[in-house]
Amino acid sequence: xxxxxxxxxxxxxxxxxxxxxxxxxxxxxxxxxxxxxxxxxxxxxxxxxxxxxxxxxxxxxxxxxxxxxxxxxxxxxxxxxxxxxxxxxxxxxxxxxxxxxxxxxxxxxxxx
Amino acid sequence: xxxxxxxxxxxxxxxxxxxxxxxxxxxxxxxxxxxxxxxxxxxxxxxxxxxxxxxxxxxxxxxxxxxxxxxxxxxxxxxxxxxxxxxxxxxxxxxxxxxxxxxxxxxxxxxxxxx
Numbered sequence: 001x002x003x004x005x006x007x008x009x010x011x012x013x014x015x016x017x018x019x020x021x022x023x024x025x026x027x028x029x030x031x032x033x034x035x036x037x038x039x040x041x042x043x044x045x046x047x048x049x050x051x052x053x054x055x056x057x058x059x060x061x062x063x064x065x066x067x068x069x070x071x072x073x074x075x076x077x078x079x080x081x082x083x084x085x086x087x088x089x090x091x092x093x094x095x096x097x098x099x100x101x102x103x104x105x106x107x108x109x110x111x112x
Numbered sequence: 113x114x115x116x117x118x119x120x121x122x123x124x125x126x127x128x129x130x131x132x133x134x135x136x137x138x139x140x141x142x143x144x145x146x147x148x149x150x151x152x153x154x155x156x157x158x159x160x161x162x163x164x165x166x167x168x169x170x171x172x173x174x175x176x177x178x179x180x181x182x183x184x185x186x187x188x189x190x191x192x193x194x195x196x197x198x199x200x201x202x203x204x205x206x207x208x209x210x211x212x213x214x215x216x217x218x219x220x221x222x223x224x225x226x227x
Contacts, residue, residue: 001174039213041157048207048217049149049157060215092157096212099171101147101159 002026002095006104011112019080021094021107028073037096040069040077044089053078053092064100080109114138114216116208121221124198134191134208134218141189142166144211148182150204156157160206161193172178175201198225 001025011020015048021040029036040053053069056076066081080087088111093104120132134146148160159173161182170182182195191208205220 009209037212041214048220049214051213051215052215054213090156094157094159094214098172099162101162102204103157103159106156 021022118221132193133174152204175219
């Protein structure tokens with residue numbers, strides 16, 4: 001199975017500041033069709049997860065441009081600029097290139 | 113508006129069975145692969161199973177393979193998860209999610225396996 005190593009576990013931030021979360025995979029996430037199926041989700045307290053970024057860098061409908069995704073191969077990053085209160089919660093990366101789909105362990109974004 | 117509504121959770125004894133349902137609306141259900149994802153209390157997300165849009169292809173996580181069965185009824189726009197031989201470690205909130213990128217999620221349903 002592909003292991004997704006997500007860091008940091010906890011990320012204290014100030015409102016208006018910037019946050020960066022890393023996700024590294026144990027093998028390349030480039031599919032044989034050329035696409036890379038690496039996605040990012042936010043789970044706010046008491047809520048279901050919600051899709052932020054799909055296939056590395058594509059913002060999902062309604063997601064503010066403060067969120068951006070980048071990376072390739074085995075190394076991926078989610079950046080949040082100008083952090084707002086509604087951005088706080090648990091962030092997860094997911095790879096769906098190889099079965100079984102595997103999630104990172106999560107990063108808790110919290111106020112400093 | 114896309115909606116996914118899970119039901120069927122509850123308290124069940126180890127070794128017993130439970131069947132979850134996920135009623136979909138607001139989109140053409142038969143056009144999408146679907147999946148179940150679970151989250152144990154205070155833990156992270158774990159993919160459980162996926163099914164192709166027509167239902168002919170299914171995939172399972174190692175922890176549930178041989179015990180859980182994912183299925184769908186496209187005429188009823190409903191996804192199912194039959195859970196047999198339940199164990200305490202299956203205790204979790206179970207979410208259904210749409211597509212291969214999990215772009216929409218249900219509100220989740222709690223399953224507690226305990227004697």
